[in-house]
Amino acid sequence: MTVATGRMVAGRYELSTLIGQGGMGQVWTAYDRRLDRRVAVKLLRPDKVAGQEADELRRRFMRECRVTAQVDHPGLVTVHDAGSEGEELFLVMQYVDGADLSDHLAEHDPYPWQWTVAVAAQLCAVLSAVHAVPIVHRDLKPRNVMVKQDGTVTVLDLGVASVMDTDTTRLTHTGSPIGSPAYMAPEQAMGGAVGPYTDLYALGVLMHELLSGEVPFAGSTALGVLHRHLYEPPLPVRRIRPEVPEALEALVLRLLAKDPQHRPASAQEVYEDLAQLLPARGTPTGAPLDPTRPFLRPHTPWPDRARTPAPQPAPVAPAPPVAEKPDVAAAVDEVKRLLGEGRITQAVDILGAILPAAAEQHGEHSPVVRTLRKQYAATLMDDGQYRRALPELRRLADERAAEAGQADPQSLRYRYEAAQCLEQLGEPAAALAEYRALLPYYQNQYVSGDPQLAHEVRRRIGHLLLALGDRPAAHDTLARLVLDVERLQGPGHPMALEVRRTLQWLGQVRG
Structure with missing residues (x-):
């Protein structure tokens, strides 16, 4: 892609010097006109990435930027801004000298x-x-x-x-x-x-x-x-x-x-x-x-001759606010508004804070609390907070199974999402065990049979076996999967094509 020096991005960031370029886009030094500071701007072109829909990539891009912006560490570049403009995605970061x-x-x-x-x-x-x-x-x-x-x-x-x-x-x-x-x-x-x-x-x-x-x-x-x-x-x-x-x-x-x-x-x-x-x-x-x-010499100033600032008086702590009884209904409305505006992190905080009050007002097992807990777990998942989502999903799965049985579709769905959390948390063995436990339910048409979801679980099992280094078992799992997908969905189905490519790649390496 061609970008001209002096171009303005998002009406605020003036591109200055091209400092990096690759297949996915470019990196520029730029000036933030609003705060008068030097920044780095990465421009990405969704249409340059094979196999992904542009709209889906934009959604993933904004979600990843939101999640990564939550990581607070001095060794990680600070994300200032992110968004899309025309056909491009842009990411504004601190300029590192x-x-x-x-x-x-x-x-x-x-x-x-x-x-x-x-x-x-x-x-x-x-x-x-x-x-x-x-x-x-x-x-x-x-x-x-x-x-x-x-x-x-x-x-x-x-x-x-x-x-x-x-x-x-x-x-x-x-x-x-x-x-x-x-x-x-x-x-x-x-x-x-x-x-x-x-x-x-x-x-x-x-x-x-x-x-x-x-x-x-x-x-x-x-x-x-x-x-x-x-x-x-x-x-x-x-x-x-x-x-x-x-x-x-x-x-x-x-x-x-x-x-x-x-x-x-x-x-x-x-x-x-x-x-x-x-x-x-x-x-x-x-x-x-x-x-x-x-x-x-940890935490010393740079350069070493930097002057020590004069001590400042300690701030006076304000008096703690008087606690008010939270309005659960108003909080739920606020969460809906925030989610509609894409402000997921703020919605998560409100849901987490309102759940104890809702349980006190309506009862831990009331429909209101159950609905809030489902929304909380789903929003945590969407916000990438898998560690916090996992116990909520397990709790929901256990409660639903106790009421409707182990084969209840909703309980199985919670367990499936819990397995996804384990996968994201870097626990492949635990995720593999959970997917394997779920698979018989999805394959049993007389219980909770769902062929497409069964195929997805089998695909995840295959990829987890690859992650665990068991390539023969992964090859066997994926080879049987692709035949079943092609028989049910046809050879042109996206999953069949994708698994075929993985098997071809795996076969080449094995050979």
Whole structure:
């Protein structure tokens, strides 16, 4: 796409300099005329992404921007604004003064192993906060990491890769993976379910590259790279740089485990291992772009000669407001209005606050409370708050099953959504067990048979098996699924085409 310097986006952001360009769009420096500050603007073209409807991508884009804007961490780029204009989507972020990690590596070759530890530790702090939401970055790579002048690391593009990805597969119509194959975990490229373990694999690739100067698996084609990810062991970095500590080499190899279950359990666990290798506190050199500086003297001003501000008097705390009995009916009307305006986060807060009052006024098992709880769970799901939605859905499922039986369609639906939460929370084994428990109900036409939903559950089972590294079982599950979908819906059905592509890709890699 062609964009001219000086163009105004959303009547507010004046584009200045093109600083990045790819298949999905462009990144510009720009000026926010309203607040007179420099910002970065990413422009995306929905029609450039294969296999997705533009309207659906716009909806996903706004949802992901809303969710990611809730993550509060100094190592994550701040999202200022987002929206659409004409055929484009735009994302306005803070402008980060520094160098991306790819350029940083090129300028410091060989990269000091202490710097690798410091960069990785900062990335773990960011990933830990992101995964707690939960969000999976999906596209962690050096070009999406900035090293600022004071040595702190900032992660870019959180949520954008999720929008450009589909819910089901990373494969385009041509059978090529979307994204960066060199940093892509095997289960992600194969179309399996992603989770925190996926980002940890990408972190391992990134650390290997910083330590050795090369990614662990390269090739002339995406298929060749994926085959190496799946079947070749990575070269231990100490064979290239013997001065690298054994513990650091061992950590990188754990992060690059083929089976997600063999990788570290969390970013927090990786950080604890890295903490043993961080440089001791001392005096920074004062040089810019040194990623060890935040650990040498944490939270010191930059530059070091910055003056200490004068102490300010402590503010006087206001008197606490007098609690009023909430008006449940008025709150429900307000929630409807907010949802109609797309203000989902605010609606969630009101629903969460009004539920206890409604239970006190009407009774915990009253129709009013049940309706509010259903709305609360659905809104939490729409807002991406899966950790909070999961117990609500389980409660609703249990209550409905106690009243109408285990095969009740509504109870099954709650359980299905709870399984989706487990999947999003990066618990593939638990999600797989729940989907498998649900499948017989959807396949039994005399109980709650729903062939299309049964197909969707089987598809999710196949992708979770891929995520868990059981490729033979995944291949068998998806091969039987595609035959059933084609028999019921025809060979041109979108799910049949999609599963066929995944099987073709899986067969090529296996061969």
